[in-house]
Amino acid sequence: MxxxxxxxxxxxQQQALRKAIHWEWFTICYTIVTIGxxxxxxxxxxxxxxxxxxxxxxLVPQVSFLIALLVIRKPPTxxxxxxxxxxxxxxxxxxxxxxxxxxxxxxxxSVISLIKGEHPxxxxxxxxxxxxxxxxxxxxxxxVIIIGPFIYGPAKAKLAPKLHNKVLFADADMxxxxxxxxxxxxxxxxxxxxxxxWLDGAAALFISIGIAWDGFKNCRSAILDLMDQRxxxxxxxxxxxxxxxxxxxxxxxxxxxxxxxxxxxxxxxxHVEAFVVPRRxxxxxxxxxxxxxxxxxxxxxxQDVVIVIVPTLPDEAVSSVAKAx
Amino acid sequence: xxxxRVLAVAALALAGVVALAGCAPIPRDPDGTLDRxxxxxxxxxxxxxxxxxxxxDGSVSGPLVDIVExxxxxxxxxxxxxxxxxxxxxxxxxxxxLDMAIGGMTDKTPWTIAVGVTRGYxxxxxxxAPVVMFVPLxxxxxxSALEGYLDHExxxxxxxx
Numbered sequence: 001m002x003x004x005x006x007x008x009x010x011x012x013q014q015q016a017l018r019k020a021i022h023w024e025w026f027t028i029c030y031t032i033v034t035i036g037x038x039x040x041x042x043x044x045x046x047x048x049x050x051x052x053x054x055x056x057x058x059l060v061p062q063v064s065f066l067i068a069l070l071v072i073r074k075p076p077t078x079x080x081x082x083x084x085x086x087x088x089x090x091x092x093x094x095x096x097x098x099x100x101x102x103x104x105x106x107x108x109x110s111v112i113s114l115i116k117g118e119h120p121x122x123x124x125x126x127x128x129x130x131x132x133x134x135x136x137x138x139x140x141x142x143x144v145i146i147i148g149p150f151i152y153g154p155a156k157a158k159l160a161p162k163l164h165n166k167v168l169f170a171d172a173d174m175x176x177x178x179x180x181x182x183x184x185x186x187x188x189x190x191x192x193x194x195x196x197x198w199l200d201g202a203a204a205l206f207i208s209i210g211i212a213w214d215g216f217k218n219c220r221s222a223i224l225d226l227m228d229q230r231x232x233x234x235x236x237x238x239x240x241x242x243x244x245x246x247x248x249x250x251x252x253x254x255x256x257x258x259x260x261x262x263x264x265x266x267x268x269x270x271h272v273e274a275f276v277v278p279r280r281x282x283x284x285x286x287x288x289x290x291x292x293x294x295x296x297x298x299x300x301x302x303q304d305v306v307i308v309i310v311p312t313l314p315d316e317a318v319s320s321v322a323k324a325x
Numbered sequence: 326x327x328x329x330r331v332l333a334v335a336a337l338a339l340a341g342v343v344a345l346a347g348c349a350p351i352p353r354d355p356d357g358t359l360d361r362x363x364x365x366x367x368x369x370x371x372x373x374x375x376x377x378x379x380x381x382d383g384s385v386s387g388p389l390v391d392i393v394e395x396x397x398x399x400x401x402x403x404x405x406x407x408x409x410x411x412x413x414x415x416x417x418x419x420x421x422x423l424d425m426a427i428g429g430m431t432d433k434t435p436w437t438i439a440v441g442v443t444r445g446y447x448x449x450x451x452x453x454a455p456v457v458m459f460v461p462l463x464x465x466x467x468x469s470a471l472e473g474y475l476d477h478e479x480x481x482x483x484x485x486x
Contacts, residue, residue, distance in 0.1 A: 119463020121441040195353035
């Protein structure tokens with residue numbers, strides 16, 4: 001994949017995107033295996049059931065990333081003049097809502113079962129003629145599958161900033177915390193083994209709150225971007241540095257008196273409206289085009305740039321590097 | 326991060342407890358059913374099922390009854406029988422007045438929300454659906470002991486049939 005809409009990807013991003021696609025497929029295959037393994041041992045443990053549902057939910061970001069990629073590569077048309085980049089944001093929102101709703105639901109369920117004092121029932125299995133408590137198999141499965149996220153989590157976390165992809169970043173972020181789910185379910189099951197019935201429900205509650213919290217963070221980030229907040233870095237920690245850099249680039253042009261930008265994140269790429277107050281009343285169109293090309297050359301993410309000549313700068317646009325910080 | 330650390334510490338602590346309790350059997354019963362039964366009474370509910378549990382003049386007999394008597398004997402317990410409908414027996418288990426129940430229950434039973442259910446044993450009623458027995462919810466030590474005994478019975482005698 002070499003292009004995203006009107007954006008031609010530089011070699012580094014092309015490679016990162018290829019790797020990201022491979023890692024997403026790897027994660028999907030790995031997760032399907034873990035879902036199958038947990039299904040064999042899930043039994044009466046609520047913590048295990050919650051971890052199992054979390055595993056299924058964790059497929060949503062990967063699937064929406066891969067589907068969105070198919071959509072956003074299409075170039076802009078008359079019907080969709082800005083391209084289809086928002087698909088990534090919609091995928092992000094869908095993943096967030098799914099996590100929030102199901103996580104919240106699971107949390108309520110575990111609280112109810114704790115209040116009712118439901119004792120989880122975990123029996124035995126007969127393996128090769130031996131009767132083994134199923135709890136030991138649960139602990140084994142959860143300890144073995146803990147490894148996966150430690151492999152694909154950091155790999156995706158490295159790719160997300162290169163691609164400025166928030167779905168990938170959120171996905172990597174969740175993978176980093178995934179081991180807590182495994183540890184919690186092991187604690188729950190061992191608690192049941194020791195006769196401490198409520199540890200299972202408590203572990204389920206811990207896991208489901210984690211799911212809902214992930215959902216909340218994803219929803220917030222996706223909604224704010226869909227509502228055209230000022231473009232932020234991939235981790236939503238700070239205003240994107242390109243805001244200030246573009247203003248500086250424009251103000252470096254000899255014919256420009258002052259400049260300001262409005263930049264929104266379309267999901268992976270930015271849409272830039274640059275306002276420019278010229279020194280003189282007349283400006284040659286060549287100059288404007290030159291300035292536009294200069295901005296476009298700055299970064300692969302800013303390919304959709306319009307330059308507007310104005311008598312004074314609009315208040316809401318970012319006009320100086322200081323404000324951008 | 327502190328939440329995760331707490332969790333890690335909790336996991337380590339629990340692992341320590343498990344290691345300390347190494348010689349004690351796992352799983353254990355939250356309400357101590359197996360301990361109470363051992364050397365005492367095994368309170369069993371029975372509901373009639375053709376070829377499995379026969380009831381005549383207030384006394385019970387049949388292959389499932391023999392198995393339960395054997396299980397009681399293994400734990401130096403005396404089986405005390407209560408006869409009732411399946412729903413009565415489920416209620417008694419929920420109330421804690423029965424330790425287990427037998428009859429024509431199969432692995433398709435809808436009572437799983439009210440009582441603990443053993444694995445299905447097709448050998449106990451050949452040709453029909455796998456037979457299960459009811460135990461109190463969450464009494465995993467007792468459940469595991471019963472399933473272990475049933476596995477042993479089925480393997481050595483080939484079941485009731």
